[in-house]
Amino acid sequence: MTAELRLTVRTADQTRRADITVDPASTGADVIQGAVENWALPRDADYTLVNTTTGQVLAPADLLARGTVREGDVLEVQPVLVAG
Amino acid sequence: MSARYHRHTLIDGFSQERLAATRLAVVGAGAIGNEAVKNLVLLGVGHIDLHDFDRAEIHNLTRSIFLRESDVGTEKAVAVAQRAAEVDPNVTVTPLCGDVWDTLTLARLEACDALVCCVDNFETRLRLNQLCLIAGVDLINAAIDSRHATVEVFPLSQPGAACYECHLPESAYARMARRYSCGGLRRLAWRENIVPTTAITASMAGALAASAALRLGEGPSATGRRIFCDTRAGTTTVAALARRETCVACSAFSRPALRLPAANRWDSPLRDLAGALDGDIAVRLSDPIITGYRCARCGPPPDAAQVMLVRARDFDERIARCGACGQPTVRVDIRDRFRLSELMELFGERPLPARHVLAHIGGDMVCIDLLAAGEAGDARAAPPSTREDAP
Numbered sequence: 337m338t339a340e341l342r343l344t345v346r347t348a349d350q351t352r353r354a355d356i357t358v359d360p361a362s363t364g365a366d367v368i369q370g371a372v373e374n375w376a377l378p379r380d381a382d383y384t385l386v387n388t389t390t391g392q393v394l395a396p397a398d399l400l401a402r403g404t405v406r407e408g409d410v411l412e413v414q415p416v417l418v419a420g
Numbered sequence: 421m422s423a424r425y426h427r428h429t430l431i432d433g434f435s436q437e438r439l440a441a442t443r444l445a446v447v448g449a450g451a452i453g454n455e456a457v458k459n460l461v462l463l464g465v466g467h468i469d470l471h472d473f474d475r476a477e478i479h480n481l482t483r484s485i486f487l488r489e490s491d492v493g494t495e496k497a498v499a500v501a502q503r504a505a506e507v508d509p510n511v512t513v514t515p516l517c518g519d520v521w522d523t524l525t526l527a528r529l530e531a532c533d534a535l536v537c538c539v540d541n542f543e544t545r546l547r548l549n550q551l552c553l554i555a556g557v558d559l560i561n562a563a564i565d566s567r568h569a570t571v572e573v574f575p576l577s578q579p580g581a582a583c584y585e586c587h588l589p590e591s592a593y594a595r596m597a598r599r600y601s602c603g604g605l606r607r608l609a610w611r612e613n614i615v616p617t618t619a620i621t622a623s624m625a626g627a628l629a630a631s632a633a634l635r636l637g638e639g640p641s642a643t644g645r646r647i648f649c650d651t652r653a654g655t656t657t658v659a660a661l662a663r664r665e666t667c668v669a670c671s672a673f674s675r676p677a678l679r680l681p682a683a684n685r686w687d688s689p690l691r692d693l694a695g696a697l698d699g700d701i702a703v704r705l706s707d708p709i710i711t712g713y714r715c716a717r718c719g720p721p722p723d724a725a726q727v728m729l730v731r732a733r734d735f736d737e738r739i740a741r742c743g744a745c746g747q748p749t750v751r752v753d754i755r756d757r758f759r760l761s762e763l764m765e766l767f768g769e770r771p772l773p774a775r776h777v778l779a780h781i782g783g784d785m786v787c788i789d790l791l792a793a794g795e796a797g798d799a800r801a802a803p804p805s806t807r808e809d810a811p
Contacts, residue, residue: 348568348657349650365589380613382591386648386659393646393659396589397666412657414648416592417563417570419615420448420540 341400344410345371360401364394371413382416424508425464434636436464440510443467443531444633445557447520447548448538449474449496451483451617452562455626456536456633458485461504461511463630468504468513469528471520472497483619521547521775525791526555526679534558534633538626541612542588542596549584549669552576554776554787556676559584562629566616569625569649572661573632576676578642582661585669586644604708604754606736620651677778677785681792701781703763705756707731707774711766712753715742721750729766731773 341360345367346353352375358367364385371377385394389409398404405411425436442465446456449472460468476484476491476499486503487496497515504513516523520539529535535557537548545561552559552574559574561584575581599610628647644661665671713727714720721727722743727735732754741748758766760779777788 348648349653350655368589382589382595384587384589386646386657388657388659391659393587393661395587395662395664398664414570414657415565415568416589417565417568418540418542418545419564419617420450420452420538420562 341405341407343367343405343408346410346412347371347375347377348412348414358400360399362400363397364400365396367400367411368396368413377413378415383413384416386412386414388412422510424510428464439464439634440466442533442634443469445469445471445524445529445532445535446538447471447524447535447544448540449484449500449515450480450538450540451619451622452538452564452625452629453496453536454484454486454500455623456538456562456629457500457504457513457626458507459627459630460633461507461513463634464508465511465634468511469516469524469532470497470501470513471516471518471523472500473517473519483617483622485619520544524548524551526551526776526787526789527681527792529555529557530679532557534560536560536562536629536633538562538629540615542592543599545584546596546669549574553583553670553673554677554679554778554785558633560629560633562625564617564621564625566618566621567650567652569621569628569651570646571625571628571632572644572646574644574661575640575642576670578640579675580663581642582644582663583667583670586664586667587661601737601740603737603740603752604732605740605752606733608736608738621649624649624651672780673785674783677787679787679789679792682788682790701760701779703758703760703777703779705758705763705772705774706776706778707733708754708756709773710735710752711755712751713739714751715745715747716749716751717747718742718744729770729773 340357342357344353344355368383368385384396387394387405387409392404394404428434428436444460444465446453446468449470457468457470474496476487476494476496478492481487486500491499495517497517501513501515529551535548535552537545537559539545549559553576556577558577561572563570574583576583599607601607646659646661648657710727710730710732713724727739740750740752742750772790775791779786
């Protein structure tokens with residue numbers, strides 16, 4: 337298994353984008369937390385992660401090493417919308 | 421088909437007859453609900469059950485195509501249904517006013533081809549997800565903010581499909597939990613965060629939701645998907661939603677639940693089931709109930725008889741203050757999981773204050789539908805706040 341994964345993370349509005357290196361033992365929730373903290377995303381919202389390279393929504397609790405994310409993939413942090 | 425739908429007939433693969441035979445449940449007659457109903461009515465869908473508990477307010481008018489100033493104070497579902505009937509009288513829109521947990525029986529849901537969820541809170545979304553899992557009915561979840569629109573398709577009529585909770589982050593559950601005291605009673609001071617929305621995001625979500633509900637241009641599929649639109653940037657992301665094997669909501673459902681209609685009392689099939697299994701099965705009630713109510717200083721408070729064995733959601737944290745000594749020293753126990761024998765002992769001949777009971781028996785999820793009797797005229801299925809007026 338690769339020691340580290342190099343990925344790109346962006347916000348849904350694509351105004352924030354960063355190339356990151358993560359431990360494959362990280363979860364989607366870890367990536368989301370990093371995005372919220374580093375980009376000061378609103379804390380009164382919830383977020384999910386989408387792998388735009390594979391077109392899959394990632395379960396927040398799943399390990400990135402589970403095969404859902406590969407080197408070079410682009411992950412998008414999307415707010416969970418709730419208003420109707 | 422009438423000349424009204426002539427342009428539809430020119431579209432390859434478009435079946436007006438199929439649309440006319442389609443029945444959908446739309447829950448929420450707010451911004452997205454208005455837009456979804458507008459599209460469904462213009463397309464000529466046969467029947468729409470429109471559920472909403474709320475009344476129109478003046479601030480709704482910036483996002484609700486069917487509401488007028490004269491509708492302020494009117495039940496939203498009734499006002500929208502009336503205006504929709506003016507658009508196309510061939511479409512039947514049935515307004516169902518009241519809490520959808522009371523108005524949407526499983527039999528009514530099973531009669532629908534899909535449910536379009538246009539509500540404004542997590543709790544109702546979770547409840548509708550559970551009902552669609554039980555009934556095996558496709559769920560279309562639509563939501564917005566002031567910039568984005570999202571529509572998620574959960575084809576729960578197909579085995580192996582993801583449900584709404586498969587990808588819901590823990591933070592959403594934590595947010596829901598803040599509405600309740602540590603004992604599980606509703607907090608009085610809780611104020612829902614108001615999320616601003618616009619007609620632009622609502623119309624986007626309503627159009628995508630209507631298209632998804634009708635499966636325009638596609639056949640049945642077990643693959644769930646999320647469409648996420650940024651209406652300012654004009655970008656859209658489409659992603660697949662895979663079922664999560666450890667999902668708290670759907671992992672127990674290998675297929676739609678086996679539904680056993682029952683009167684809301686201890687007769688068949690509950691009594692038969694309990695007899696056959698010696699009452700020794702774990703069951704889960706649809707509605708948590710109050711099973712303990714005692715002041716640490718005075719013993720049972722004066723209103724104990726009115727509170728015990730009643731749905732917890734009918735009360736808030738005020739009942740934790742003792743009516744005798746005035747102190748917040750009342751311990752309230754709330755449960756939704758029981759042994760069947762225990763439940764029978766607790767309630768005796770009294771009706772269960774719940775809409776259904778779930779039990780996992782022999783690899784199948786069994787749903788004892790306590791509202792089924794209402795379909796034959798029981799008052800429980802038609803609470804006073806519910807009105808069903810075909811326009």
